[in-house]
Amino acid sequence: MTTATLEPKHARDREGIQRSPLARIIDRLGGGLLQVVVIVIALFWLMPTLGLFVVSLREQEANTSSGWWTLLTQPAQITLDNYANLLASGFTSSFWNTILITVPTTLLVIGIAAMAGYAFAWIEFPGRDALFLVVIGLLVVPIQIALIPIAGLYGTLGIFGSIPAVVLFHVAFGLPFAIFLLRNFFAGIPRELLEAARMDGAGEWKIFSTVVFPLAKPAIASLGIFQFLWVWNDLLVALVFADTENQPMTKALQSQMRQFQSNVDILAPGAFLSLLIPLILFFAFQRYFVQGMLAGSVK
């Protein structure tokens, strides 16, 4: 941060309200202190993730004998060995499993929820409001409730442990939020646009796919990034429903936790790799992330 930013930016100053010179001086001093406090907090928030990154880059012996912050004085400890070992250990297959679970789930949730959201927003049918209240109710249902029954169901169907089983579970529990978010967005689309399309003789499917869906791109982007992150970051569902050969990264990492001390060279790079893609997505699409959160803060 440059010193040029060390100037308090008060809304009231901008709006030209006259204040006494003394009050301004106090504001400036307080502003400087505020900057320092905020910088300290930001460092505090960054430190854990930064620490993980540094640990993942240090030699195993260095990690067992000293703290990661010693890197400042001994930069020679840096190595990519941990990452090489991780990739050699078969961690890559769990990376692919994560993608195979996350991408289809996200697409399915968007597609199914968009259809349902359209019906809730633009088709009048008996019991519509009541059904939508059920969806809102389902927003907060803990997934724990379904673990045992669905495990039994999957056993009967013979798909327990497979990737489709994990995907199906995620899709179902992603739907309430997705329907809620999209229905609210769809309902805000001007009625005239839809009426005009109907006048032109377009059917419901055509209106849905050519008018509503394209207009809803921002909402769909928000939903997509949320859904992607939830599934990418899930541990519990994978723990119950994914076999070892189909396990995503979170479960693969969890199985290394039992020997925490001796597995630092796998855990640290693994955890960092697993959060790399979410972080990239987050920084690239943070606008949609924030919008989705504000629009769907019921969950």
Added chain:
Amino acid sequence: MTTKTAGRRAATRGTPRPPAATGKRLGPSPKMAVWFLLPAVLLLGVMVIYPIVYSIFRSLFDASGSTFVGVDNYVSIFTDSAMLTTIRNTLIWVAVAPALVTVVGLIFAVMTERIRWATAFKLVVFMPMAVSLMASGVIFRFVYEQDPDRGVANAVITSVRDIFSSGSGIPGARPRENDQAPVVASDGAVVTRQPVSPGQTVLVPLVGLRPDMLPASTAPAKTPGQGTAGINGTVWLDFTPGGGGAPEKVDVDEKALAGVTVEALRDGTVVATTTTANDGTFSFPELTSGDHVVRLPRENFEAPFNGLSWLGPTLITPAIIAAFIWVWAGFAMVLLSAGLASIPRDALEAARMDGATEWQVFRRITVPLLSPVLLVVFVTMIINTLKVFDLVFVIAPGSVQPQANVVALEMWRVSFGGGGDYGLGSALAIFLLILVLPFMMFNIRRFKREQS
């Protein structure tokens, strides 16, 4: 400022009500709705609604599902002592975590209103939300490592503490327990048996330390100098390696104890304090008359502070709650920032013109106007708290998990994590559902109110 515009947009858009049936029907037939809704209804019915119904029935049967046991599973939730710990922890979580997250989020939101690089700060605080709780758990396992040389939390605490209290302790050192010893242990400290007056020397022979545990550079002890003013003495390890040497006498091969705090007391109050030199000697030249007691205070004999045991049974829940705040504070901050941005400036300015202080403006105007958003953040955090699983599961080491346990984790443990008791597991799942029911009602009511 993307977050603020997003906030305004969301605030003004709200949740518009779909058009009601009015006049001429131009819209689609209700039958169309069936096809649009079918996939969602089917999935929600089979994967969410049916499990709720099934779990209620299943919770009334035993582990294997063959015997009807009535409410026994629910009874054991509230009687089993390990289970009660779990419920107690969940209550602690609900009582502490949502309020803390909301307050921290509010503080951050107010602070970022006044700085120019608020967007960068928000991104940093918000970032943990994108990271899996699994990875966050790994991150905090590193933070909370016991060894101050590895865990950053203890590294910070011990270095802050070292600034205020220096001194190398001699834990385990003690006087000999016989009547000839010139010093005796007293309430953790070591004091002279007889009063000492200026001009006399004091011998403080200690045992109980192994000479090889002292630093290799430790100097040999030196007999206190006679004849100098005040009280002089020596603190040393009265043990000659390989035998020989007389007790209570400074022999050739005996090691000095340097850096030990020594106090001189007169009538029970400390009148002088010093520390021993490298050869173990100390001196109170300023004392000229009267009887004194020489004391080596208790701090000398305490084990050096080595950081807190974050992952031990006592601190584990607070430690995990801190990680939870790290993850969720950004969420609260962003929602509350958007709320702050939508507060009309006029109201604040009017109050300031009337001479209200900043604190009064904040307390009487900002917080009340913000209360709907505060409530949403708070309720969302309660729901998240009730569902907290990954953080506890990953941060708490296996041996401490019984002390850190929460309901959502216990449900997994008894059913899948080796327990295999689907009856009890179902009962816990239903219990969890009952805990979130009030918030389900809150959401539904809020939505109905927004619609009307």
